[in-house]
Amino acid sequence: MSTPLSRIRNFSIVAHIDHGKSTLADRLIQMTGTVQDRDMKEQLLDAMDIERERGITIKANTVRIDYVAKDGEAYVLNLIDTPGHVDFAYEVSRSMRAVEGSLLVVDATQGVEAQTLANVYTAIDADHEIVPVLNKIDLPAAEPDRVREQIEDVIGIEAHDAVEISAKTGLGIPDVLEAIVTRLPAPKSGDPDAALVAMLVDSWYDPYLGVVVLVRIMDGTLKKGDQIKMMQTGAKYGVDRLGVFRPAMQDVKTLGPGEIGFFTASIKQVRDTKVGDTITHEKKGTDTPLPGFKPSVPVVFCGLFPVDTSDFEDLRDAIEKLALNDASFSYEMETSAALGFGFRCGFLGLLHLEVIRDRIEREYNIELITTAPSVIYHVYMKDGEMIELHNPADMPDMSKVDHLEEPRIKATILVPDEYLGDVLKLCQDRRGIQLDLTYAGPRAMVVYDLPLNEVVFDFYDRLKSVTKGYASFDYQMTEYREDALVKMQILVNDEPVDALSIMVHRDRAETRGRAMCEKLKDLIPRHMFKIPIQAAIGGKVIARETLSALRKDVTAKCYGGDASRKKKLLEKQKAGKKKMRQFGKVDIPQEAFISALKMDS
Amino acid sequence: MTVEDWQYGGFGLYVHWPFCEAKCPYCDFNSHVTRQVDHGAWAEALVAELDRVADLSPGRVLRSIFFGGGTPSLMAVETVSAIIEQACKRWRPANDIEITLEANPRSVEADKFRGFRDAGVNRVSLGIQSLHDDDLKRLGRLHSASEARAAFDVARSVFDRVSFDLIYARQGQTLEAWRTELRDALSMAADHLSLYQLTIEPGTAFWERAERGGLRGLPDEDLAADMYELTQELTDIAGMPAYEVSNHAVPGAESRHNLIYWMGGDYAGIGPGAHGRLTLSGQCHVTEGWLSPARWLTEAQSGSGDRVFQPINIQDRVGELIMMGLRINDGLDMDRFDRMIPGLLNSVAVHDLVDEGFLMVDNNRLKATARGRLVLNSVVARLLPDD
Numbered sequence: 001m002s003t004p005l006s007r008i009r010n011f012s013i014v015a016h017i018d019h020g021k022s023t024l025a026d027r028l029i030q031m032t033g034t035v036q037d038r039d040m041k042e043q044l045l046d047a048m049d050i051e052r053e054r055g056i057t058i059k060a061n062t063v064r065i066d067y068v069a070k071d072g073e074a075y076v077l078n079l080i081d082t083p084g085h086v087d088f089a090y091e092v093s094r095s096m097r098a099v100e101g102s103l104l105v106v107d108a109t110q111g112v113e114a115q116t117l118a119n120v121y122t123a124i125d126a127d128h129e130i131v132p133v134l135n136k137i138d139l140p141a142a143e144p145d146r147v148r149e150q151i152e153d154v155i156g157i158e159a160h161d162a163v164e165i166s167a168k169t170g171l172g173i174p175d176v177l178e179a180i181v182t183r184l185p186a187p188k189s190g191d192p193d194a195a196l197v198a199m200l201v202d203s204w205y206d207p208y209l210g211v212v213v214l215v216r217i218m219d220g221t222l223k224k225g226d227q228i229k230m231m232q233t234g235a236k237y238g239v240d241r242l243g244v245f246r247p248a249m250q251d252v253k254t255l256g257p258g259e260i261g262f263f264t265a266s267i268k269q270v271r272d273t274k275v276g277d278t279i280t281h282e283k284k285g286t287d288t289p290l291p292g293f294k295p296s297v298p299v300v301f302c303g304l305f306p307v308d309t310s311d312f313e314d315l316r317d318a319i320e321k322l323a324l325n326d327a328s329f330s331y332e333m334e335t336s337a338a339l340g341f342g343f344r345c346g347f348l349g350l351l352h353l354e355v356i357r358d359r360i361e362r363e364y365n366i367e368l369i370t371t372a373p374s375v376i377y378h379v380y381m382k383d384g385e386m387i388e389l390h391n392p393a394d395m396p397d398m399s400k401v402d403h404l405e406e407p408r409i410k411a412t413i414l415v416p417d418e419y420l421g422d423v424l425k426l427c428q429d430r431r432g433i434q435l436d437l438t439y440a441g442p443r444a445m446v447v448y449d450l451p452l453n454e455v456v457f458d459f460y461d462r463l464k465s466v467t468k469g470y471a472s473f474d475y476q477m478t479e480y481r482e483d484a485l486v487k488m489q490i491l492v493n494d495e496p497v498d499a500l501s502i503m504v505h506r507d508r509a510e511t512r513g514r515a516m517c518e519k520l521k522d523l524i525p526r527h528m529f530k531i532p533i534q535a536a537i538g539g540k541v542i543a544r545e546t547l548s549a550l551r552k553d554v555t556a557k558c559y560g561g562d563a564s565r566k567k568k569l570l571e572k573q574k575a576g577k578k579k580m581r582q583f584g585k586v587d588i589p590q591e592a593f594i595s596a597l598k599m600d601s
Numbered sequence: 602m603t604v605e606d607w608q609y610g611g612f613g614l615y616v617h618w619p620f621c622e623a624k625c626p627y628c629d630f631n632s633h634v635t636r637q638v639d640h641g642a643w644a645e646a647l648v649a650e651l652d653r654v655a656d657l658s659p660g661r662v663l664r665s666i667f668f669g670g671g672t673p674s675l676m677a678v679e680t681v682s683a684i685i686e687q688a689c690k691r692w693r694p695a696n697d698i699e700i701t702l703e704a705n706p707r708s709v710e711a712d713k714f715r716g717f718r719d720a721g722v723n724r725v726s727l728g729i730q731s732l733h734d735d736d737l738k739r740l741g742r743l744h745s746a747s748e749a750r751a752a753f754d755v756a757r758s759v760f761d762r763v764s765f766d767l768i769y770a771r772q773g774q775t776l777e778a779w780r781t782e783l784r785d786a787l788s789m790a791a792d793h794l795s796l797y798q799l800t801i802e803p804g805t806a807f808w809e810r811a812e813r814g815g816l817r818g819l820p821d822e823d824l825a826a827d828m829y830e831l832t833q834e835l836t837d838i839a840g841m842p843a844y845e846v847s848n849h850a851v852p853g854a855e856s857r858h859n860l861i862y863w864m865g866g867d868y869a870g871i872g873p874g875a876h877g878r879l880t881l882s883g884q885c886h887v888t889e890g891w892l893s894p895a896r897w898l899t900e901a902q903s904g905s906g907d908r909v910f911q912p913i914n915i916q917d918r919v920g921e922l923i924m925m926g927l928r929i930n931d932g933l934d935m936d937r938f939d940r941m942i943p944g945l946l947n948s949v950a951v952h953d954l955v956d957e958g959f960l961m962v963d964n965n966r967l968k969a970t971a972r973g974r975l976v977l978n979s980v981v982a983r984l985l986p987d988d
């Protein structure tokens with residue numbers, strides 16, 4: 001028996017990172033009695049270790065809650081808690097496609113931030129009704145009136161009836177529940193007897209159940225045991241298990257129009273499912289699929305190599321397992337003259353990269369060397385061919401290249417005006433082109449056209465440091481554009497280290513080259529001989545440093561009582577060398593591959 | 602009788618006295634400050650330990666005894682006397698046996714020098730550390746420079762052989778300041794000097810301070826290297842060249858006891874935290890006393906003060922012989938390794954290091970060159986046997 005449409009409300013909770021989405025979800029779950037008080041914990045939906053440790057949401061989560069409103073009716077509410085970080089913006093946009101409205105949470109002590117804006121635009125694109133919620137009003141620094149005004153000025157949406165809450169103390173939560181019922185729309189249409197049209201919202205791998213598929217029913221009814229078909233892939237399956245999240249899995253017999261739930265169907269890999277696909281019945285199915293949505297694409301690439309070369313097979317295993325559950329993460333084998341066998345992996349952004357790397361290191365116990373993150377360049381050859389370049393090491397011979405194009409982004413930065421100058425300088429330094437600059441109260445909103453390449457690495461860290469953490473940042477990819485890009489090689493002791501090659505704009509090459517050589521000089525320990533460190537384009541050296549030979553490394557005192565201990569220290573010294581990578585005769589510590597690229601000023 | 606490996610270095614006795622009047626902030630030795638020491642009980646326990654070890658190594662020729670610490674000049678003269686007497690009874694003292702005692706250069710201790718001499722001590726090593734009062738204060742020393750010089754004069758009048766220690770490469774020390782101080786030291790020195798670069802050891806007060814970003818003005822690697830090279834130059838001119846990384850002597854005046862360590866001989870170690878190397882039926886053993894004085898005393902009174910008594914495997918032994926042997930001018934005897942287990946010395950690494958100018962082979966002895974000595978840890982790390 002499915003719920004009448006008029007008593008269903010589906011919505012996502014969206015906000016800038018840390019504004020309190022997951023905490024609000026906690027209160028909604030708790031106050032409706034979906035989870036017993038004794039089973040509650042903070043950010044209940046953030047179940048992954050990494051989420052709990054970092055206190056952030058990475059994966060969107062769906063929960064069905066029952067709520068008896070003031071009008072006396074029992075409603076079914078499906079909420080989707082979404083991640084706030086820009087790397088996972090894709091999670092937000094696809095979640096929004098499954099629901100009709102959004103709670104836009106704004107931290108009343110912080111106000112509108114870059115992802116607040118980005119989320120609003122995505123919500124408008126998805127035709128959502130938006131209910132603004134001002135959170136953290138328990139804090140003395142909360143300024144609900146100012147933030148209300150800001151929402152109207154900056155975003156241009158009505159905010160006088162924004163709900164004031166404290167997700168932490170529970171203040172105002174009943175008002176949120178009422179607003180959901182009265183201000184968010186019910187699912188538009190849907191006939192339980194029509195041909196099945198269900199949207200594949202998400203899927204993930206569960207070690208016990210195999211692939212679990214999250215669906216939103218648009219039309220028709222899905223029942224346990226049904227034979228279904230994925231319209232894009234053409235694959236057919238029998239539904240083994242059907243249910244909803246409360247937030248634990250609870251079996252149901254049917255899912256009707258407007259409802260959100262999951263099924264399992266002996267699907268082996270997440271890759272066998274296409275997010276945005278339309279699911280219908282194998283027989284008497286619909287002919288008209290839903291528009292679908294763009295798949296997420298990795299934009300940042302880097303090499304992951306095991307520190308201990310004998311861990312390669314374990315690394316392959318770990319990467320394959322993680323990829324099973326994360327379709328936005330790509331990988332292919334890579335061999336590096338310097339680092340041996342590893343994988344070139346693609347990520348949604350740097351946080352995504354960090355998360356995956358962390359998981360490999362911790363869950364699979366493999367120490368990794370991460371090489372310089374890079375973007376995909378389009379290399380146009382003189383013969384007309386276009387090559388997608390994922391790895392600077394694979395750059396073809398320049399004489400055969402006609403020109404190169406690199407991805408550009410549109411970046412939106414919100415910043416208190418006292419830091420504006422620093423932010424503009426940072427953007428200019430990174431080859432940015434200013435598109436817009438407006439003010440909303442004491443905050444400036446700057447929009448820049450920037451090369452993605454200049455942003456993926458340490459832009460966000462730099463931004464945070466020049467603005468003492470007060471700036472927020474969001475971006476979207478825009479286009480590929482031609483520029484004067486060259487491959488810069490680093491030679492250590494006259495040997496090129498392929499893992500340190502980067503693509504760089506010609507005008508910036510010398511500065512970058514000099515900075516990298518200087519950094520490497522600090523990062524590589526002195527050896528028993530002197531080591532030239534050079535940056536070169538083609539065969540031409542553009543920067544050079546010399547790391548002088550080790551001059552003193554000797555234990556001052558060593559007598560009978562010291563022998564055992566001092567020898568252990570030397571053994572450690574020897575083992576420490578083994579952990580570094582050998583390039584010819586030079587040992588380079590792992591962290592050098594990333595640290596060498598950081599630009600301090 | 603076949604020659605046993607330890608006989609390349611001979612046999613000596615090390616006695617550890619773990620008490621000091623105050624703990625110096627740079628010191629990571631097993632030293633403790635206590636209000637009361639039961640000298641009678643300690644003397645008895647040390648002698649009992651000596652007997653226990655002597656039972657295991659009967660008939661050996663005893664080349665040297667070394668009282669180290671801590672501050673052995675705080676020992677009761679009777680304790681020192683009892684140990685020397687018993688040692689000479691249980692082993693066969695060499696005719697020219699060297700008996701050294703480490704002393705802090707304070708007047709109270711200088712007063713006891715005659716007593717120590719009468720007990721048999723024939724060499725003292727004074728921890729003078731610096732000839733500048735402000736540096737002595739910073740090093741946490743209880744004596745002044747003039748008190749140290751006075752103690753040194755007393756020592757010279759009482760003992761045949763006197764050495765002293767200095768710590769250099771200190772906070773804020775310039776190359777020139779060290780030149781002056783070292784010249785001063787050389788002009789007062791008898792025939793032996795130990796010159797140590799200050800090392801910030803884990804677990805010391807200096808280490809903690811350095812970790813917290815304090816302890817500024819320590820020399821960087823280049824200045825430290827310059828200071829070391831200057832030290833070699835000045836001591837050479839003064840006729841007291843280095844015979845080991847940090848030890849200098851008029852030829853013939855080297856510390857015989859310490860040479861046992863560097864030449865890979867055997868030594869009995871008694872007292873808290875004392876280490877020993879004892880070859881028993883052809884197998885070298887490592888011994889190590891309980892660190893805590895109280896624990897050691899109890900254990901020693903009930904049979905053995907050793908916390909560790911175990912055979913050492915051949916790789917570890919070879920590594921230790923290399924590490925110790927390359928510290929001295931004489932280097933190590935390559936035949937000795939061949940006699941142990943041929944192939945344990947990494948000949949490829951030796952060859953490379955000779956090529957690169959860090960080692961040399963002379964009369965089938967492997968020695969560090971002047972350059973090699975300055976980076977000896979890196980050299981030895983390359984020579985250590987793989988496990």
Ligand SMILES: Nc1nc2c(ncn2[C@@H]2O[C@H](COP(=O)(O)OP(=O)(O)OP(=O)(O)O)[C@@H](O)[C@H]2O)c(=O)[nH]1
Nearest residue numbers: 017018019020021022023056057084136166167168
């Ligand atoms: N004082 C106060 N703190 C709050 C409130 N709501 C959330 N917080 C705190 O704000 C921090 C972030 O809360 P989350 O709920 O994890 O934020 P989020 O928006 O889900 O964050 P992401 O998923 O990482 O984007 C946590 O430390 C919460 O305890 C509130 O109403 N008052």
Ligand SMILES: C[S@@+](CC[C@H](N)C(=O)[O-])C[C@H]1O[C@@H](n2cnc3c(N)ncnc32)[C@H](O)[C@@H]1O
Nearest residue numbers: 627628670671672703728766767797798799800
């Ligand atoms: C066993 S210690 C101490 C002997 C005696 N208690 C004293 O302090 O004079 C022998 C010598 O090691 C040196 N020494 C101790 N700690 C040191 C350190 N951290 N760095 C350099 N030399 C050190 C000192 O010169 C000291 O005299």
Ligand code: SF4
Nearest residue numbers: 621624625628632671
């Ligand atoms: S340096 Fe000497 S006096 Fe100072 S604590 Fe260490 S052993 Fe004792």
Ligand SMILES: [Mg+2]
Nearest residue numbers: 021022056057
């Ligand atoms: Mg969250």
